[in-house]
Amino acid sequence: MTVERTQLEGVLLIKPEAFRDFRGEYVEIYNEELYRKNGIEVAFIQDDISMSYKNVLRGIHGDDLTWKLISCLHGEFYLVVLNYDKSSPDFGKWQSFTLSDKNRHQVLVPPKFGNGHFVLSERAIFHYKQSTYYDPGKQFTVKWNDPRFNISWPVKDPILSKRDELGRRG
Numbered sequence: 001m002t003v004e005r006t007q008l009e010g011v012l013l014i015k016p017e018a019f020r021d022f023r024g025e026y027v028e029i030y031n032e033e034l035y036r037k038n039g040i041e042v043a044f045i046q047d048d049i050s051m052s053y054k055n056v057l058r059g060i061h062g063d064d065l066t067w068k069l070i071s072c073l074h075g076e077f078y079l080v081v082l083n084y085d086k087s088s089p090d091f092g093k094w095q096s097f098t099l100s101d102k103n104r105h106q107v108l109v110p111p112k113f114g115n116g117h118f119v120l121s122e123r124a125i126f127h128y129k130q131s132t133y134y135d136p137g138k139q140f141t142v143k144w145n146d147p148r149f150n151i152s153w154p155v156k157d158p159i160l161s162k163r164d165e166l167g168r169r170g
């Protein structure tokens with residue numbers, strides 16, 4: 001595996017090793033000892049997946065406590081990670097990544113960063129390990145096209161939940 005720093009302080013791009021043969025492929029998408037040795041010393045306690053159809057955009061969501069290790073189990077999506085730490089000089093800085101079941105890339109997202117993903121394939125399965133238990137009341141929501149951040153997306157009119165359309169819950 002390789003672990004690379006990104007343009008965002010604390011956000012890492014991880015490239016696990018994929019073992020391919022005539023049957024298909026095998027990938028370790030998490031191994032506590034190996035990931036700790038590579039500087040990922042987060043105690044993950046919950047795994048989630050969401051399956052989304054083409055043109056769905058989920059996010060931008062985050063909170064002040066949770067670390068997330070994001071993988072793409074099936075298909076392909078465009079992922080945006082945004083520094084939403086209002087006390088940070090890098091507040092509003094963002095970076096995009098394309099994760100797929102071909103490149104098997106992963107992204108480590110620290111607390112106070114938001115993430116949003118837009119599905120490029122017919123279907124995509126978004127997986128993440130997280131370091132806290134789900135608490136919707138603690139999450140923040142940022143509109144995918146918030147004019148403050150000028151985020152580039154490969155879409156003009158994505159499919160959104162009501163929350164993501166409003167940029168807030170309720």
Ligand SMILES: Cc1cn([C@H]2C[C@H](O)[C@@H](COP(=O)(O)OP(=O)(O)O[C@H]3O[C@H](C)C(=O)[C@H](O)[C@H]3O)O2)c(=O)[nH]c1=O
Nearest residue numbers: 048050058059061062115116117126133134135139161
């Ligand atoms: C996040 C989460 C959701 N749920 C249930 C609660 C809702 O009835 C349903 C859909 O939840 P939500 O509409 O918040 O899902 P997304 O809009 O995809 O948002 C989630 O996925 C984006 C990409 C994030 O990174 C956020 O962490 C998370 O908010 O799943 C749970 O039971 N456990 C959970 O940890």
